[in-house]
Amino acid sequence: DAKTTQPNSMESNEEEPVHLPCNHSTISGTDYIHWYRQLPSQGPEYVIHGLTSNVNNRMASLAIAEDRKSSTLILHRATLRDAAVYYCIPTLSSNTGKLIFGQGTTLQVKP
């Protein structure tokens, strides 16, 4: 399983964009990059995933470096409800679906 490095914590102001970085330098060519987040007192929830190209959905955008050794989750306008722990998780498409969670990044959003 590929190892990841994320900052322990980040702060953002409400209504401003947030860029959450992740290094996954040992990622293999068939690993997808998943992002999940965990709001306080809840189970994790899926945010977005990608393989090579940048991806957008209603929650966020995912920018993947050309060499795939890093990626950035972009929240375009942070709200107070986005305060959570964000996890970057490389996963094999062919595996049993297991997720290996790291420490993640705790995002604080200030009003």
Add this chain to the structure above:
Amino acid sequence: ETGVTQTPRHLVMGMTNKKSLKCEQHLGHNAMYWYKQSAKKPLELMFVYNFKEQTENNSVPSRFSPECPNSSHLFLHLHTLQPEDSALYLCASSQVGTGAYEQYFGPGTRLTVT
């Protein structure tokens, strides 16, 4: 009910008790998972079931015994637990075999072992 449900939401048990945690997914998925989240630690994968068959046991002590009677239900039977087993136990499901996938998590059972 929608998504993934877990019962009970909170459980306090003594070290000599036997209890079970229940998880049910209403999403038609073919894989289910148990995770453990201790205070100040990352989520740890415990067990993986694909099509009701256990495909992964992440070196979990035998005092935790999973059961998957069908693809919608997953149980975690607990007996002679230790205080360090106090944690949030999370269940998840996904549809594997179709490339990348999303895992859907339940709200968890907060377990306290006294």
